[in-house]
Amino acid sequence: MRSRLIPAAFTAALVAFALTACGSSDEGDSKSAAVASSTSSAPEADPTEEWLTAARTTAAADWPEDAAPADHEIALYPDLWCAELSKGHSVGYLLDTKQGEFYPIGETWGTQIDTARKLVVAAVGVACPELKDQVTADLREAGVY
Known part of the structure; x- marks a missing residue:
């Protein structure tokens, strides 16, 4: 046992x-x-989603739900604008309707000029913040910021 x-x-x-x-x-x-x-660190925000949210908030009055652009119509603006601003172009150049390549407008939606300027500032803040001083100085010089 x-x-x-x-x-x-x-x-x-x-x-x-x-x-x-x-x-x-x-x-x-x-x-x-x-x-x-x-x-x-916390995961970084998706820049495209951040831009779309900022754009929709900024342009809410110009883009009612029944006439708002689709995400794919506005998603590319930050990269386009940042590329042109990096080349030394002004916000005035971007939003010049005569050259017409960079103004935020579509077949069924449009944007007022004041809102378009705010959209450029928002896009720069998301996609190319290193250009923010250039953009704000340009808008101040034009007397619209």
């Missing part, structure tokens, strides 16, 4: 030790995970 008691006691001690070791390991892992999650 004594020979059966020792292996049973040994097995119980071994199981208890294993459970204790597992518990401390889990606790350590959860602490490590908590530290990792608190030090990791």
Whole structure:
């Protein structure tokens, strides 16, 4: 009887030790995970979604729901505008309806000039913030900012 008691006691001690070791390991892992999650940065916002939200908010009065542009119609404006501004063109050039390539207008929707200027500022803030000073200076010089 004594020979059966020792292996049973040994097995119980071994199981208890294993459970204790597992518990401390889990606790350590959860602490490590908590530290990792608190030090990791939040995911960056999607620039396209950020632009679409800003554009719709800025142009809400100009773009009623029944005559609003589709996302694909306005999604490319920030990249187009930033490329032209990087070449040294002005906001006035972008929004000159005579050249007509960069003014935010479609077949079934339009934008007032004041709103279009605000859209350029919003687009620059999202897509090429390094050009914001150039844009605001240009608009100030034109007396519209």
